[in-house]
Amino acid sequence: MIGFALPALTLPVYPIWSYPQTQTSGIDVAAWTTNHHVQLVVTQLLNTVGVTLWFVFGAALWTHLRDRLPARSTLPACFAASFLGCVILLLSGFTAFNLLLYRQYSAELSTLLYDLTFGLLAMSGLPTVVALGSFAVAVYRYRVLPRYTAHLAIAGAAVHPLLLATFIVEDGPLSLQGLSITTMPAFLFAWILGTALGMPRQH
Numbered sequence: 160m161i162g163f164a165l166p167a168l169t170l171p172v173y174p175i176w177s178y179p180q181t182q183t184s185g186i187d188v189a190a191w192t193t194n195h196h197v198q199l200v201v202t203q204l205l206n207t208v209g210v211t212l213w214f215v216f217g218a219a220l221w222t223h224l225r226d227r228l229p230a231r232s233t234l235p236a237c238f239a240a241s242f243l244g245c246v247i248l249l250l251s252g253f254t255a256f257n258l259l260l261y262r263q264y265s266a267e268l269s270t271l272l273y274d275l276t277f278g279l280l281a282m283s284g285l286p287t288v289v290a291l292g293s294f295a296v297a298v299y300r301y302r303v304l305p306r307y308t309a310h311l312a313i314a315g316a317a318v319h320p321l322l323l324a325t326f327i328v329e330d331g332p333l334s335l336q337g338l339s340i341t342t343m344p345a346f347l348f349a350w351i352l353g354t355a356l357g358m359p360r361q362h
Contacts, residue, residue, distance in 0.1 A: 162216050163352045165209030169202040175341045179273070181334035185266030188273050192260055199260055207253050210246060216355065217242040223358065224294070227303040234297045241290035245283045252279035277325070277335045280344075284322030287347060291316040294354075305357045308350070315346035 169175070173195060179188055192199060217239065224235040252275075259272040291312040298309035322343055324333040332338035 160352075160355055162209050162212035163348060163355065165205045165212070166348070169205050172201050172205070173198040176338070178336060178341075181336045182330055183336075185268075185270035185273075189264060189266060189269040192269070193263065196260060199256075203253060203257055203260065207250065207257075210249050210253070213242075213246050213351070216351065217246065219358065220294070220354065224297055224303060228297060228301055232297075234293045237293040238290050238297070241286040241288075241293065244286035245290060248279050248283035248286065252276045252283070255279060274335060277340055281322040281325045281335065281340060284319040284343070287319045288316045291319075291347075291350060304354065308354045308357045311346075311350040311353045315350045318343050318346050 179191055183191075221235055221239040221242075224238060228234055255272050256276040259269060259276065264272065295309040295312040295316065298304050298306060298312070321333065321339055325335045325337065325340060328334045328337070330337075
């Protein structure tokens, strides 16, 4: 739950849809990081700590799947490896953005770090598809968790491949810093929250 709550707290601090768009010049990106430095540092702290806690969530969910699926099933391993890859790519993107905030850079370097941030976030889309797809199959076939968690996983798996379009589309909602990069993760967050609530509680 904390892994969901901390990134959600970034919205009142500085919502991601207010970030500069794809065609923003490097000079404007550098000026933006200076003008909103404190807010951006706070959002990065919340995001980094929150997503790091996803390791705990992923480990708990992998353990749950491993203990309840047939011994030779590859679904728990597929989920664990893909979810790990997703989180590592997200944290790598945060690292690039943290470096952008660390000091003032030239326009070219500001653009590079800014694009690298969103590029790494977009690359997390495919591991996310594998992780959510593996989870959904496990729930639908073996009923290891409530079915609504699989519905949420399927919704997330269906939209995340669109993140690859950000490397092709140069402007608009599907571009690298367009609307898609801010809305697609909402499906992942919904699945995390729903699955966390659906996990059995130890007494």
